[in-house]
Amino acid sequence: MTHLTIKDIAKYSGTSVSTVSRVLNNHPDVSEKARAQVMQTIEQYGFVPNNSARNLVIRESDTIAVVVRGIANPFFTRIIKTIERAIYSAGYSMSLHQIGSCEDELMTAAMVEREKRLRGIIFLGGRFNYAPADVAMLRVPFVCCTYANTFGALERDSFSSVAIDDKREAYRAVRLLLERGHRRIAALIETEGGNSISQLRYEGYRAALEDAGVPFEAALIECAGSFEMEDAYRAATRLQERTEFTALFAISDAMAMAAMKSLADEGKRVPEDCSVIAIDGLEMTNYCVPTLTTLEQPAEEMALECVRILEGLLQGDGKNSHVFMETRLREGTSVLSIK
Numbered sequence: 321m322t323h324l325t326i327k328d329i330a331k332y333s334g335t336s337v338s339t340v341s342r343v344l345n346n347h348p349d350v351s352e353k354a355r356a357q358v359m360q361t362i363e364q365y366g367f368v369p370n371n372s373a374r375n376l377v378i379r380e381s382d383t384i385a386v387v388v389r390g391i392a393n394p395f396f397t398r399i400i401k402t403i404e405r406a407i408y409s410a411g412y413s414m415s416l417h418q419i420g421s422c423e424d425e426l427m428t429a430a431m432v433e434r435e436k437r438l439r440g441i442i443f444l445g446g447r448f449n450y451a452p453a454d455v456a457m458l459r460v461p462f463v464c465c466t467y468a469n470t471f472g473a474l475e476r477d478s479f480s481s482v483a484i485d486d487k488r489e490a491y492r493a494v495r496l497l498l499e500r501g502h503r504r505i506a507a508l509i510e511t512e513g514g515n516s517i518s519q520l521r522y523e524g525y526r527a528a529l530e531d532a533g534v535p536f537e538a539a540l541i542e543c544a545g546s547f548e549m550e551d552a553y554r555a556a557t558r559l560q561e562r563t564e565f566t567a568l569f570a571i572s573d574a575m576a577m578a579a580m581k582s583l584a585d586e587g588k589r590v591p592e593d594c595s596v597i598a599i600d601g602l603e604m605t606n607y608c609v610p611t612l613t614t615l616e617q618p619a620e621e622m623a624l625e626c627v628r629i630l631e632g633l634l635q636g637d638g639k640n641s642h643v644f645m646e647t648r649l650r651e652g653t654s655v656l657s658i659k
Contacts, residue, residue, distance in 0.1 A: 326340050384412050385436065387428055391420060392547070410627060422488045423558075431458065440634055442627070448520075450479075455479070465622060468481075480641055482625045505539065507541050510543065539658050592656065605652070611652035613652040614652065616650045
């Protein structure tokens with residue numbers, strides 16, 4: 321049996337690496353002509369499908385898996401698109417796997433690694449508390465995208481991460497509200513406690529209040545229980561029923577949009593009656609009324625950096641590293657100064 325890489329198959333079939341990858345992963349968006357060319361090359365050089373009928377039996381895989389935890393997170397869309405383009409441009413193929421927010425991304429990755437003989441893995445969203453025993457099942461380099469394993473016990477040189485500093489950016493968001501005269505600032509979070517992005521952004525909220533000399537009030541905190549907009553809407557309604565506030569910090573754009581709907585339904589105007597700020601920078605928040613003031617994560621830059629780091633590791637001239645990127649304040653019309 322001839323041992324070729326996906327690049328070779330692309331060359332001999334007169335197609336691109338991305339087209340070959342799509343054929344192997346049974347993507348529908350491939351023309352019948354291109355699919356036939358790839359399959360003819362496979363047959364010509366003696367390749368046979370494996371038991372899943374989706375991969376080739378080849379000595380060395382060119383596949384990088386992208387494991388996405390939290391399939392409902394709209395922020396991940398831009399990142400996935402950029403990662404896909406960058407992976408194909410680097411000469412690799414991509415295998416995308418999306419799982420729910422309660423599923424185990426490490427177990428999923430380990431299963432995919434065995435099936436596809438992966439070269440590397442990019443985790444998009446995941447737990448913040450990996451321990452060495454958790455990642456022992458992974459035998460290829462991996463990069464954590466959008467989170468940095470803050471509460472975990474891994475050696476820093478054993479993995480890579482690209483993310484924002486969630487605590488620092490939450491601090492910045494709340495600080496902006498404080499600078500514009502707000503003192504009764506509510507926070508809409510996923511959950512209090514736990515090793516999560518919600519905890520980090522909650523800590524940033526509290527640190528900003530403390531540094532400004534504003535007393536903390538537990539009544540101003542409401543947990544939605546998830547990042548789902550429906551849950552955030554209900555949480556914002558509970559918050560309004562319990563106490564008064566002039567500003568709201570939501571830990572995500574989607575939660576902020578749900579909160580603004582709740583405020584409107586309760587007869588409050590944004591920003592006249594309540595200012596709202598969040599973190600993420602979703603494109604859709606440019607089109608809500610009012611437009612959301614948010615700290616925009618550099619989605620494309622984060623995606624490219626993840627692929628750059630992983631490519632260096634795979635080529636042998638790179639090393640594990642950890643990159644914190646800064647958000648950009650995108651001024652909408654949802655924050656009002658009350659000085």
